[in-house]
Amino acid sequence: MADDHMHVQEFFGARAADWDNRFPDDGPAYAAAVAELGLRSGAAVLDAGCGTGRALPPLRDAVGPGGTVLGLDLTPEMLEAAVRAGRDRAGSLALGDVARLPLQTGALDAVFGAGLISHLPEPEGNLRELARVVRPGGQLALFHPIGRAALAARQGRQITPDDLRAEPQLRPLLAGAGWRMVSYVDEDARFLAIAVREG
Numbered sequence: 421m422a423d424d425h426m427h428v429q430e431f432f433g434a435r436a437a438d439w440d441n442r443f444p445d446d447g448p449a450y451a452a453a454v455a456e457l458g459l460r461s462g463a464a465v466l467d468a469g470c471g472t473g474r475a476l477p478p479l480r481d482a483v484g485p486g487g488t489v490l491g492l493d494l495t496p497e498m499l500e501a502a503v504r505a506g507r508d509r510a511g512s513l514a515l516g517d518v519a520r521l522p523l524q525t526g527a528l529d530a531v532f533g534a535g536l537i538s539h540l541p542e543p544e545g546n547l548r549e550l551a552r553v554v555r556p557g558g559q560l561a562l563f564h565p566i567g568r569a570a571l572a573a574r575q576g577r578q579i580t581p582d583d584l585r586a587e588p589q590l591r592p593l594l595a596g597a598g599w600r601m602v603s604y605v606d607e608d609a610r611f612l613a614i615a616v617r618e619g
């Protein structure tokens with residue numbers, strides 16, 4: 421396994437058990453972000469880098485009992501915490517890498533990725549793999565429950581203009597990977613970029 425992946429697994433493995441306790445008030449923000457996708461009943465959706473599965477219950481609510489919800493993550497401890505929290509009742513969980521998704525081309529209506537993109541070693545290639553598994557016209561939501569500036573402050577660092585998630589970087593990055601960005605919000609209360617899969 422690549423060093424990048426071992427680093428991700430060590431970093432998030434150490435934080436998994438306490439993850440939900442650190443951010444207990446984020447639930448409504450996840451539900452609001454999922455609602456903005458306007459998923460139809462019966463849709464198929466992936467939570468990429470699902471962690472403890474905080475997005476899975478609102479995703480299930482959106483697609484209904486006949487829909488498909490899959491949570492995929494690289495860190496086993498995160499998925500174990502998701503099971504302990506009962507989030508496996510909202511969707512199927514899989515250990516895996518967004519660089520090589522165990523899904524057929526065009527199989528999904530949408531991908532939700534919270535706190536994911538900054539951790540990807542090859543953002544463009546990984547976003548292209550996410551595009552592969554989404555049908556033309558399907559959606560990608562890149563979300564974080566606080567905005568870039570608030571996150572940087574929490575982590576004791578400065579926000580930099582070359583940040584991948586800054587709009588001038590993110591729009592062409594998505595375009596190069598098969599996505600057309602249709603909305604972008606970066607405010608203290610949340611970060612949410614939504615893109616549509618080009619045909």
Ligand SMILES: C[S@@+](CC[C@H](N)C(=O)[O-])C[C@H]1O[C@@H](n2cnc3c(N)ncnc32)[C@H](O)[C@@H]1O
Pocket residue numbers: 428429432468469470471472473474492493494495498516517518519533534535536539540
């Ligand atoms: C900041 S956490 C966010 C977890 C969850 N989405 C949430 O909002 O609480 C990032 C997650 O992405 C996962 N991750 C990082 N790189 C990944 C990859 N290449 N494939 C799948 N998951 C990955 C990590 O294991 C971690 O659980």
